[in-house]
Amino acid sequence: xxxxxxxxxxxxxxxxxxxxxxxxxxxxxRASRAVFNGxxxxxxxxxxxxxQQYGKTACxxxxxxxxxxxxxxxxxxxxxxxxxxxxxxxxxxxxxxQCSPRHCAEVMLTASKxxxxxxxxxxxxxxxxxxxxxxxxxxxxxxxxxxxxTCHSATVRQECMPLLxxxxxxxxxxxxxxxxxxxxxxxxxxxxxxGLSLDMHKLLTQLPEDFxxxxxxxxxxxxxxxxxxxxxQIPAKIMQQLLDAFMPNLAEAKAQHISNSxxxxxxxxxxxxxxxxxxxxxxxxxxTPSNAQSISNALWGVAKMGVxxxxxxxxxxxxxLVKCIDEGNAQAVSMPLWAVxxxxxxxxxxxxQQLLDAxxxxxxxAGAQSTSNTLWAVVTMRxxxxxxxxxxxxxxxxxxxxxxxxxxxxxxxxxxxxxxxxYMPQQxxxxxxxxxxxxNQLQDMKPMELSNMALACGLLGLQEAxxxxxxxxxxxxxxTSSVADPAAPVFDLQGLTNTCWAATVxxxxxxxxxxxxxxxxxxxxxxxxxxxxxxxxxxxxxxxVDQQDGTGQALLxxxxxxxxxxxxxxxxxxxxxxxxxxxxxxxxFSAAKQVPGLKDLxxxxxxxxxxxxxxxxxxxxxxxxxAIEVDGPWHYRQPDRQPTGSTLWRNRALAVRGYTVVAxxxxxxxxxDKAAMQQKVDYLQNKIKQGLPSRQLQQRQRxxxxxx
Numbered sequence: 189x190x191x192x193x194x195x196x197x198x199x200x201x202x203x204x205x206x207x208x209x210x211x212x213x214x215x216x217x218r219a220s221r222a223v224f225n226g227x228x229x230x231x232x233x234x235x236x237x238x239x240q241q242y243g244k245t246a247c248x249x250x251x252x253x254x255x256x257x258x259x260x261x262x263x264x265x266x267x268x269x270x271x272x273x274x275x276x277x278x279x280x281x282x283x284x285x286q287c288s289p290r291h292c293a294e295v296m297l298t299a300s301k302x303x304x305x306x307x308x309x310x311x312x313x314x315x316x317x318x319x320x321x322x323x324x325x326x327x328x329x330x331x332x333x334x335x336x337x338t339c340h341s342a343t344v345r346q347e348c349m350p351l352l353x354x355x356x357x358x359x360x361x362x363x364x365x366x367x368x369x370x371x372x373x374x375x376x377x378x379x380x381x382x383g384l385s386l387d388m389h390k391l392l393t394q395l396p397e398d399f400x401x402x403x404x405x406x407x408x409x410x411x412x413x414x415x416x417x418x419x420x421q422i423p424a425k426i427m428q429q430l431l432d433a434f435m436p437n438l439a440e441a442k443a444q445h446i447s448n449s450x451x452x453x454x455x456x457x458x459x460x461x462x463x464x465x466x467x468x469x470x471x472x473x474x475x476t477p478s479n480a481q482s483i484s485n486a487l488w489g490v491a492k493m494g495v496x497x498x499x500x501x502x503x504x505x506x507x508x509l510v511k512c513i514d515e516g517n518a519q520a521v522s523m524p525l526w527a528v529x530x531x532x533x534x535x536x537x538x539x540x541q542q543l544l545d546a547x548x549x550x551x552x553x554a555g556a557q558s559t560s561n562t563l564w565a566v567v568t569m570r571x572x573x574x575x576x577x578x579x580x581x582x583x584x585x586x587x588x589x590x591x592x593x594x595x596x597x598x599x600x601x602x603x604x605x606x607x608x609x610x611y612m613p614q615q616x617x618x619x620x621x622x623x624x625x626x627x628n629q630l631q632d633m634k635p636m637e638l639s640n641m642a643l644a645c646g647l648l649g650l651q652e653a654x655x656x657x658x659x660x661x662x663x664x665x666x667x668t669s670s671v672a673d674p675a676a677p678v679f680d681l682q683g684l685t686n687t688c689w690a691a692t693v694x695x696x697x698x699x700x701x702x703x704x705x706x707x708x709x710x711x712x713x714x715x716x717x718x719x720x721x722x723x724x725x726x727x728x729x730x731x732x733v734d735q736q737d738g739t740g741q742a743l744l745x746x747x748x749x750x751x752x753x754x755x756x757x758x759x760x761x762x763x764x765x766x767x768x769x770x771x772x773x774x775x776x777f778s779a780a781k782q783v784p785g786l787k788d789l790x791x792x793x794x795x796x797x798x799x800x801x802x803x804x805x806x807x808x809x810x811x812x813x814x815a816i817e818v819d820g821p822w823h824y825r826q827p828d829r830q831p832t833g834s835t836l837w838r839n840r841a842l843a844v845r846g847y848t849v850v851a852x853x854x855x856x857x858x859x860x861d862k863a864a865m866q867q868k869v870d871y872l873q874n875k876i877k878q879g880l881p882s883r884q885l886q887q888r889q890r891x892x893x894x895x896x
Contacts, residue, residue: 227253232261232269239275248283251276252291259298269302277306284316289324289332292317296335303340310336310344314351321359326367329360330375337378345382353385364391369400373407373414380414388420400433408434409445412452424458435464438471443482446472447489454489465495473504480516483509484523491527502533510539513546518554521547525565534569544577551584556592559585563603570608575827578604578611586615589624594632597625601644610648610832612825617652626658635670638663639683646690648825649833656694663687664702671709681721684710689724692731693833695840700735703728707746714751719758726755730799731837734844759799766792766801773803773818776852779868780816783876785809795845800838802847812880815847816872820854829853850879 227250230238235254243251255276258269280287280295287295292313299309317324317332324332333356336348360367360375372391379386400408408430415422434441434449446468453460460468472478472486483505490497509516509524521543528535535543547554547562559581566573585592585600604611615621633641641659650656670678679687684706691699707725710717717725725743729752732742744752769777769792777791788807795802804816817823823835831839831851839849852875860868 227257230254230257230261232272235261236272239272239279243275243279246279248280248286248291251280251283252287252294255280256294256298259301270304273299273302273304274306277309281312284312285319287313287316289317289320289328293324293328293331293335296339297331300335300338300340305341310339310348311351314348314356318351318355321355324359324363326360326363326371329356329363330367330371330378332356333360333378334374337381349382349384352382357384357386361391365394369403369407372399373403373411376414377410380417383418386418388415388418389422389426392422392426397429400430403433405434405437405441405445409441409448413448416448416452416455419455422456424456427453427456427458431460431464435467438467441471441475443472443475443478446475447482447484447486450489451485452489454492459493459495462495465490469497469501469505473501473508478508478512480509480512480520483512484516484520487524487527491530496531497533499533502528502531503536503539506535506539506543510542510546513543516546516550518547518550518558521550522558522561522565526561529565529568535571537571540566540571544573548577548580551580554584554588556585556588557596559588560592560596560600560603564599567603567606572608582611582613582615586621589616589621590628592629594629595634595637597629598633598637598640598644602640605644605647609821610825612648612828612830614828617650617655619654622652622654625655630658630662633662635666635677635679636683638666639679639686642690643686646686646693646833649693649831649836651694656696660687660691660696660699660702667702667706671705679706679709681710681713681717685717685721685724688728690833692724692728693837695731695837697735700732704743704746707743711747711751714754717754719761722755722758723762726752726759727837729755730841734841763794763798763801768792769803770818770820772820772854772857775868776816776818776857776872777804779865779872780804780806782865782869783873786814786876795842795847797845800841800845802842808876808880813847814850814876814879815842816850816852816876818852818854818857823851824853829855848879848881850875 227235227238235257238246238254246254255273258273258276296310296313298304299306314332314336321329333352336345336352339345339348357375357379360371364372372395376386376388376391378384379388412427412430415427431449431453434445438446450460450465450468469486469490472483487502487505506524506528509520513520525535525540525543544562547558551559563573563578563581582600582604589597601613601616604613616625630638630641638659642663644650645656645659666677667679670676688703688706691703707728710721710725725747729743729747733740736742743755747755773791777789780786781789785808786806787809788805790805791803793802793805794800802815803818804814806814806816808814817838819831819835823832824830825832835851839851842849850872852872856871857868860871
């Protein structure tokens with residue numbers, strides 16, 4: 189026997205064995221391939237069986253196909269896709285180094301859609317993807333980026349960001365010229381969602397002008413939304429190209445696609461041609477199904493663009509909004525109301541009632557700004573709001589006060605104070621709430637917001653120094669800074685005069701120097717002052733004159749003679765508009781004429797200096813002058829029925845002029861509406877008796893007036 193002969197025979201035998209094994213393996217693979225045919229149509233149970241019996245011998249493509257099938261396959265009750273996903277992922281990992289970019293993207297897309305929580309899946313797939321990025325086209329790159337962006341785990345998105353920004357996004361930029369609209373749209377959407385560094389202007393510029401012509405409305409709507417979400421400045425020409433491609437398919441667009449388009453133009457500060465905007469809004473008002481957020485965003489966008497809709501257009505959109513408001517959130521109520529008010533339109537009472545009911549039901553999840561925006565809008569439109577709604581909104585606002593911004597707090601105070609029947613937000617004046625406002629929100633307020641806070645204090649006649657003093661102290665700090673630094677935020681004329689007026693009605697005598705310095709700034713911009721500005725400044729002047737016993741110059745010096753005369757003219761023009769007595773005044777006057785001892789009665793007359801109008805003037809037997817003021821709802825706050833700031837200032841000014849003010853509150857007189865005349869006379873007689881000072885005080889008042 190030759191050396192090695194045995195070995196030679198073993199090699200021969202071994203060769204036969206290898207050949208048999210290969211044949212058997214091929215047969216097994218063919219059987220396996222037959223088994224995996226039609227994976228995309230398999231049921232959940234069939235997939236489970238396939239994985240159990242053939243999973244270990246399945247090729248990569250079949251594993252990915254089964255993994256992907258789980259996106260759409262229905263499952264029976266009690267069955268969980270999670271366990272099957274885990275099993276498949278375990279098998280996939282064994283072959284991941286052979287995984288193509290297309291397969292990696294498909295696995296990530298499936299995991300994201302199913303909200304799969306398998307640790308490391310996205311990152312491992314991305315790492316395998318980046319080994320073969322050169323073999324990925326724009327669609328596959330876009331799918332991978334989109335898959336990460338739509339993953340429900342913020343941790344996963346964060347850990348994948350470096351790979352996306354360093355490798356996939358640059359690769360997509362390179363391949364974008366060959367991309368389809370959906371790939372560009374999905375990539376921009378993903379970048380916006382994740383805050384990735386994607387130069388959208390550069391990306392859009394490299395696309396052909398007719399790139400979007402065959403696009404779906406969803407692709408264009410998402411692209412425009414991404415532009416708005418990132419705040420990137422895109423030329424109006426490119427935005428218009430997108431919109432022009434959107435319009436031919438408008439009938440197929442969903443509500444969200446339409447609102448995204450309007451919203452994006454508003455954020456970019458571009459205008460939509462009026463004809464196209466009208467078509468978009470008409471379609472949005474009639475589209476089914478719709479959603480509250482889409483209508484809300486569209487109205488917001490129209491208002492931000494400064495477009496004036498017709499009342500009919502507004503009502504059609506609001507009617508559609510009300511039908512789907514239960515599916516929305518608090519912002520979907522507050523934003524449309526803000527938008528309608530900003531456009532100068534109004535909300536029909538029955539629709540407002542439904543929207544406010546919806547908002548109250550959403551308060552547990554609402555933010556503070558939704559409440560302040562809603563109240564601002566309602567008051568701006570001069571609409572009524574029930575005490576029930578008002579209390580619910582303000583109570584909820586107080587609970588969320590720590591999270592509110594300075595603008596929100598200022599808007600809320602302005603709103604409740606500017607109502608036809610001013611509302612006293614006592615909940616916000618409690619020590620705990622005041623501490624938050626003074627320590628936090630006041631410090632964040634801009635000049636206009638601070639002046640609105642001062643105005644609100646004045647309108648409400650607030651006597652709470654714990655709020656009033658910090659407001660004026662902060663105003664002084666900001667005002668001083670604006671005078672010293674031209675780059676600092678400044679008070680506009682309305683802010684200056686509102687601040688001065690509020691201090692006047694609140695009788696803040698220790699703030700006179702501060703107010704006069706503000707008047708001097710207003711004097712330097714006199715040609716821009718309004719009639720209202722001049723009326724407010726003249727009220728300040730009257731108050732200062734009264735403090736100085738009529739001997740001082742008051743604002744003369746801070747204002748020129750001509751400017752002061754302009755203010756005086758504006759004040760008397762305002763008084764001239766008060767020409768006709770109300771029905772309640774006439775009723776009180778009839779009763780006053782029968783009160784024993786009253787003489788010289790006059791209806792709608794003036795004080796001796798002509799500066800004030802009196803509802804009813806009279807003189808008592810002792811010579812005391814009376815000002816019987818028939819005070820309607822606007823003279824009192826609700827719900828505590830205390831006098832407003834204007835009413836307090838009027839009463840002080842009339843007292844300085846020697847009058848005893850006899851206030852007849854509207855609710856007291858209305859309670860006597862059906863009473864006999866003698867009851868009304870008795871009521872007035874008692875009111876006068878309560879209001880008259882003692883004889884000694886009356887004499888001192890007469891002596892003071894004579895000396896003046």
